[in-house]
Structure formats: C-alpha cells, structure tokens
Amino acid sequence: MKRIGWAIALAAAGLTPAAAQAPQTQEVTGPAAATAPSERAQGQSLDAANAPAPSTPEASNAAATKMSASPVPAVLPDASIGHPTGGKGIQTQVTDIGREAEAFHNNWLLLLCVVISLFVLGLLGWTMVRYRRSANPTPSRNSHNTTIEVIWTLVPVLILVAIAIPSMRLLRHQYSPPKADLTVKVVGNQWFWTYQYPDNGEFEIVSNMLKEKADVKPGDRFRTDADGPPLLAVDERMVIPAGKVVKFLVTSNDVIHSFGLPAFWQKMDANPGGINETWVKVDRPGVYFGQCSELCGARHGYMPIAIEVVPPAQFAAWVAAKGGTMPGAAPAPTAAAVPVAAAAPQTTAATPAGAEPNVANRATAN
Numbered sequence: 001m002k003r004i005g006w007a008i009a010l011a012a013a014g015l016t017p018a019a020a021q022a023p024q025t026q027e028v029t030g031p032a033a034a035t036a037p038s039e040r041a042q043g044q045s046l047d048a049a050n051a052p053a054p055s056t057p058e059a060s061n062a063a064a065t066k067m068s069a070s071p072v073p074a075v076l077p078d079a080s081i082g083h084p085t086g087g088k089g090i091q092t093q094v095t096d097i098g099r100e101a102e103a104f105h106n107n108w109l110l111l112l113c114v115v116i117s118l119f120v121l122g123l124l125g126w127t128m129v130r131y132r133r134s135a136n137p138t139p140s141r142n143s144h145n146t147t148i149e150v151i152w153t154l155v156p157v158l159i160l161v162a163i164a165i166p167s168m169r170l171l172r173h174q175y176s177p178p179k180a181d182l183t184v185k186v187v188g189n190q191w192f193w194t195y196q197y198p199d200n201g202e203f204e205i206v207s208n209m210l211k212e213k214a215d216v217k218p219g220d221r222f223r224t225d226a227d228g229p230p231l232l233a234v235d236e237r238m239v240i241p242a243g244k245v246v247k248f249l250v251t252s253n254d255v256i257h258s259f260g261l262p263a264f265w266q267k268m269d270a271n272p273g274g275i276n277e278t279w280v281k282v283d284r285p286g287v288y289f290g291q292c293s294e295l296c297g298a299r300h301g302y303m304p305i306a307i308e309v310v311p312p313a314q315f316a317a318w319v320a321a322k323g324g325t326m327p328g329a330a331p332a333p334t335a336a337a338v339p340v341a342a343a344a345p346q347t348t349a350a351t352p353a354g355a356e357p358n359v360a361n362r363a364t365a366n
C-alpha cells in the first residue's frame with residue numbers, strides 16, 4: 001500500500017517538470033514583432049495610429065528603423081498572446097513560472113480531478129444499483145471494516161502529498177527570484193497606475209486607460225486597435241526588456257489594488273504603506289494586458305495594465321527617450337550639464353562612470 005502511495009507521489013513529482021520543460025514553440029512573428037509608425041508616438045496624427053501594420057519584412061524593418069528614432073516603442077498588440085481569449089483555458093504563458101504552473105494545472109490537477117470525480121460517480125452508481133432495496137432486501141448491519149477505513153484515510157493523504165510536492169516546488173521557483181536586471185516600482189492609484197524606473201534615473205510614467213472615440217472630446221486621444229482592446233488599452237505602457245529578469249516592487253498610493261498579468265502568471269497585491277516584491281522574465285516580445293485585480297473603488301474596472309516587452313536595445317532607446325539612463329552608462333552630456341562639468345572638472349573626474357547616473361538628466365527633466 002505504502003509503496004503504491006509513494007509511487008503516486010513520485011510520479012506526481014516527476015510529471016510536472018517534464019511537462020513544464022516542454023518548450024512552447026511559438027514563433028514571434030506577425031504584429032507582435034512589428035512596430036507601429038513612429039508618428040503615433042509623436043501624437044501628430046490619429047490616422048497614422050489607425051494605419052495597418054506593416055506586413056512585409058521590408059516594411060517591418062523600415063518601421064523598426066523608424067522605431068529606433070521614436071521616443072516610444074510602439075509594438076502592435078497580437079490577439080493571440082497577452083489578451084483575454086474568451087475561452088475557458090489559461091492564457092498562453094510566456095514566463096517559465098507560468099509554463100510550469102500551467103502544466104501543473106492542466107496535466108496534473110485537472111487529471112486528478114477527473115479521475116477522482118469519475119471514481120466517486122462510479123462508486124455512487126454501483127452502490128445505488130447493487131444495494132437497491134429490491135436487490136438487497138436485508139441490509140448489512142456491519143459498522144466497521146478496518147481495511148476499508150485504512151484505505152479511505154490513506155488514499156486521500158497520498159493524493160494530497162501528490163499535489164503538495166509539485167505545488168511546493170512551484171512556490172519555491174516563484175519565490176526564489178534570480179538576480180534582477182531591472183527594477184520597476186509599480187504604484188496603484190485610484191484609478192490608474194504609475195511605473196517608476198529607479199535603476200534608470202528614477203523617471204516615472206503614468207498609465208491611464210484610453211477611452212473610446214465616442215467618449216472623448218474632439219481632438220483628444222482615443223483608443224485605436226494599435227493600442228489594444230477596449231478597456232485594456234492604455235496611453236502609456238510599461239516597457240520592459242525581453243529575456244531579462246525584471247523585479248516589480250508593488251505598492252499603492254491610496255487603497256489596495258492588485259497588479260495582475262495573466263500571461264505572466266503574475267498577480268500581486270498593491271498595499272498602501274507596504275511593498276510587495278515579485279518578478280518576471282519574459283522571452284517573447286509583445287504587448288501583454290492585465291487589470292487591477294482587487295476591488296478598489298468606483299473605477300476599479302477602468303485601470304488596466306499594459307506591458308510592452310521589447311528587445312533590450314529597443315528598451316535602452318526608450319529609456320533614453322524618457323530622459324533616463326541605462327545602469328553603468330555615462331549620462332549623456334546636455335546643454336545644462338556641460339557648463340557645470342566644465343566648471344568643476346575635478347569632481348566629475350573623481351566620480352566613476354555610472355555612480356551618479358542621472359544628475360544631468362534629473363536637472364534637464366525638471
């Protein structure tokens with residue numbers, strides 16, 4: 001009995017990682033890899049934002065070249081990832097943790113639920129037929145059966161062990177983050193998000209939901225398909241580099257919000273007066289949508305989250321466009337900073353590059 005139990009537990013332990021390691025062979029093609037016209041980022045033309053995505057590789061390259069000069073990398077959303085699908089299953093997972101959790105759910109928990117449900121249904125059916133009054137006129141008066149009692153105690157214990165082992169392993173992977181390449185401070189507000197980049201010169205972006213055309217004053221910016229689906233598209237997306245470990249420090253300015261991104265297997269409460277830490281590493285560039293997942297007031301349903309995952313070089317260009325710097329990079333000389341540096345050459349020379357990454361940028365940003 002015991003041996004069978006341990007065999008089940010070990011099988012459970014072995015099943016999940018194998019499934020979790022199965023690579024998802026989805027290529028980054030189509031709109032997710034394409035870029036939108038840079039005019040949109042400049043806010044010059046709404047028609048430009050409504051223009052179709054470049055479909056040929058040449059067009060994509062041309063757009064990508066334009067992109068590098070654009071202050072905002074505008075990746076077009078791809079409805080096959082990072083979006084609510086309207087289906088019953090879990091969104092396509094794009095992080096290792098997400099894939100491990102998805103495999104645990106689909107290949108093990110669901111399987112166990114089905115097996116247990118069928119077993120109980122069969123047992124019920126068999127009992128109703130076999131022990132119906134006409135077939136069994138004199139019921140048994142037995143009240144104890146040691147063997148049965150040992151089985152019905154031990155089997156549920158073993159089932160729980162078989163669930164606990166992969167579950168604990170998932171939690172361990174989730175809560176032992178690798179060293180972060182980038183930190184983003186996520187702040188919930190009634191009812192929008194702000195994202196701060198403390199490693200990159202402490203600039204901040206404010207992310208508000210985009211309204212529909214009918215809901216805005218003439219001339220104001222409204223949502224287009226290039227921004228994303230209704231109720232999920234935002235005016236300023238958080239941008240993070242692909243393939244890098246990104247640490248999120250999640251907090252709130254007012255009430256409890258929750259920073260939830262289904263495609264990353266990611267949800268973290270944003271509590272006022274406290275900081276929760278979580279992390280993601282996304283290898284696949286694209287736009288991913290989430291929502292505040294804690295009832296936080298009247299407009300709780302209107303504070304979506306949009307995260308744009310871009311190649312590291314494009315991320316660096318975006319940071320520079322926002323007035324930030326990359327860690328370790330010398331701050332770019334600016335008109336305001338040059339005279340100061342010239343007046344006090346000994347202090348700038350004594351400061352190692354990157355130690356004071358953003359004095360110049362802070363001065364010019366303000």
Ligand SMILES: [Cu+2]
Pocket residue numbers: 188189256257258292293294295296300303
């Ligand atoms: Cu909220």
